[in-house]
Amino acid sequence: MLDSNLKTALKGYLERLVQPIEIVTFADDGENSRQMLELVADIASVAPAGRLSVRSGSTAGERLPSFQITLAGLDTGVRFAGLPMGHEFTSLILALLQTSGYPAKVEADLIEQIKALEPAQELVFETYMSLTCHNCPDVVQAINLMAALNPKIRHTTIEGSMFQAEVESRQIMGVPCVFLNGEMFASGRMELGEILAKIDTGAADREAKKLSAKEAFDVLVVGGGPAGAAAAIYAARKGIRTGVAAERFGGQVLDTLGIENFISVKETEGPKLAAALEQHVKEYDVDIMNLQRATALVPAAAPGGLIEVKLENGASLRSKSVIISTGARWRSMNVPGEAEYRTKGVAYCPHCDGPLFKGKRVAVIGGGNSGVEAAIDLAGIVAHVTLIEFDSKLRADAVLQTKLRSLPNVTILMSAQTTEVHGDGQKVNGLSYKDRVSGELRRVDLEGIFVQIGLLPNSDWLKGTVELSPRGEVIVDSHGQTSVPGVFAAGDVTTVPYKQIIIAMGEGAKASLGAFDHLIRSSVAG
Known part of the structure; x- marks a missing residue:
């Protein structure tokens, strides 16, 4: 064995x-x-x-x-x-x-x-x-x-x-x-x-009181993914009081299996990289507050004042500057039945849940790299894969498309818009889609649906406070500064293009340097 x-x-x-x-x-x-x-x-x-x-x-x-x-x-x-x-x-x-x-x-x-x-x-x-x-x-x-x-x-x-x-x-x-x-x-x-x-x-109440009693930070990083980790390290190396409030340290990297484009590391897995990030941050004097979801940002009442971040458990953290790095989440189809059958046939991680559908029929929604890779992986486990792409062509790399088309148990549907997830009240048993060329509605009988259609920024808690793009991304300047003085942002939650781990890290470092520069100038002005 x-x-x-x-x-x-x-x-x-x-x-x-x-x-x-x-x-x-x-x-x-x-x-x-x-x-x-x-x-x-x-x-x-x-x-x-x-x-x-x-x-x-x-x-x-x-x-x-x-x-x-x-x-x-x-x-x-x-x-x-x-x-x-x-x-x-x-x-x-x-x-x-x-x-x-x-x-x-x-x-x-x-x-x-x-x-x-x-x-x-x-x-x-x-x-x-x-x-x-x-x-x-x-x-x-x-x-x-x-x-x-x-x-x-x-x-x-x-x-x-x-x-x-x-x-x-x-x-x-x-x-x-x-x-x-x-x-x-x-x-x-x-x-x-x-x-x-x-x-x-009683744990939540005890934790909330403990957090609210903390002294104000010089830099408070909200989010613990690659951008947040880089921001925390750069801030801590300046010798200033640094805190990280993260819903889960590692962020979406924890949900990523293979990583082969992180320069200097030939290949690794998301959980390994997330653990390395956390270990690196812990090498410095950083107050890591894990399992904390931010619900509101309250700007300073006056120039040089403290910014407040409210948490879901009722606690409040205060800081002279804040770096938002809350990342993004999987985009949902937002069709009838999706929410009802989430974890009952609607899934978002083919690596995790694929083996549960052995010998069954599944669909993959999305024709980008993640969608095509998911279809290829699943084809080796399930009976049949139907890949559904909204556009008239696949957007995945050519080598992936070639591999996909060589598989005998894969059907590719393009110009197809998923309209509804069907089930028997307990689990998924099919989906409907609209043929965008003919306008005809059709049904596919299956047992599983894997959604791979991109990301949404985790910025809902910021609406009405910092300026957001029409897509909900935090708008930042060349220094990572948002529309609110003393509040910076980095990573997938921002308007910076190309959502990549290595780019998020660089943006986190840049936002941290921007926040440090803000603190210096604020202290001189005071």
């Missing part, structure tokens, strides 16, 4: 096991069980003597194949159903280490919050994931840690493609998908703090 290189790396990690642990397996005679048992045997073969043992458990009432991780014979509540390989192999390693008592690299206050939880009943989490989902490990690892630290929390990670009957019966059409005590809890990428906030009802 594991090659020699992976075994060597795994051996190094397992040297960190603190207390002896045991893996209890639940298997039948099937091929999937054989592979799981082989994986467990490989793990045990490289573990230090006396630190990891394996035994078979009773299969009655258990998912097959699956295994649990126990400490000194006690079920810690951490289980895996299926094969935690691919993106989830790291989740498995961390679960082994953390169950043994190895300390997690998580803020101390979050650790204490987990340990202090005293729910009225046991919290039983189930997370459905796919091995190609780059967002799933964050959710899996967060809840595994909670289970390892608090005896009243249990968690099973389930490989959706291996338990297709459960996926069908629970109408799961997007991952990660989390159930709590048998009821839907959340769908999509979440961080540890977000999960805790949903189950610890």
Whole structure:
């Protein structure tokens, strides 16, 4: 199951096991069980003597194949159903280490919050994931840690493609998908703090009071993507008080799989780059306030005064200058049925959710690079892909178009306008589109729709405060200055053309230098 290189790396990690642990397996005679048992045997073969043992458990009432991780014979509540390989192999390693008592690299206050939880009943989490989902490990690892630290929390990670009957019966059409005590809890990428906030009802109020009590910043960056990270680093290097308020550090980069045009880095993945950005920012004296959504900007009452940023949890942050870098989000089709069937067949991440549609019929909306790449990837998994493009021609690179047209299970519809998403009340079963040449309305029967039609700036919270373009982008000058004194902006939320990671970073640095220049001039004027 594991090659020699992976075994060597795994051996190094397992040297960190603190207390002896045991893996209890639940298997039948099937091929999937054989592979799981082989994986467990490989793990045990490289573990230090006396630190990891394996035994078979009773299969009655258990998912097959699956295994649990126990400490000194006690079920810690951490289980895996299926094969935690691919993106989830790291989740498995961390679960082994953390169950043994190895300390997690998580803020101390979050650790204490987990340990202090005293729910009225046991919290039983189930997370459905796919091995190609780059967002799933964050959710899996967060809840595994909670289970390892608090005896009243249990968690099973389930490989959706291996338990297709459960996926069908629970109408799961997007991952990660989390159930709590048998009821839907959340769908999509979440961080540890977000999960805790949903189950610890007093956390939001405590956090709001803590944030509002902070001293005013010299530079407050709103947004934690590439532009925000660059802005924070440039500001901190000037030795001024710098803060970052981000809804999720890393921004949309977290939803990007392959990155091959970041100069000097031949190729990487979005989550890896996002982690590197955060680590770089943490090298400096920057106050990072993660999981914070901005809802309003209040300009300074007088020249040289403080600018206020209001947050969704009721807190307010104050600063002498502000850099807006809230990025953009996936554009929706805005047709009937789309919102109703989001995560029930309407999806936006083919890498994450594609495996859930194995052998089914899907559509990809959009003929740019992202749309054509999605169609190519999905064609290797699903039964058939229908690519729907509004324009009379595809806009993707020629090499991608050539590849797409060579695939036997792909149909390309151009001059086609999607008009409605259809479903049976539980999940998608088709869509309608208008032939823009003939005007005829037509229907395509399918089970999944992947929307890939570009981005919308995250600027709704700024309407009526800073000047926006007709497309909702923040208008900036050559220094990143907005229409409001002391307020700068950078990255995909602005009018700067070509929404690229490397451009966003440069614009973030420029806006930060502009903000520093503003502070200097304001202090001289004062």
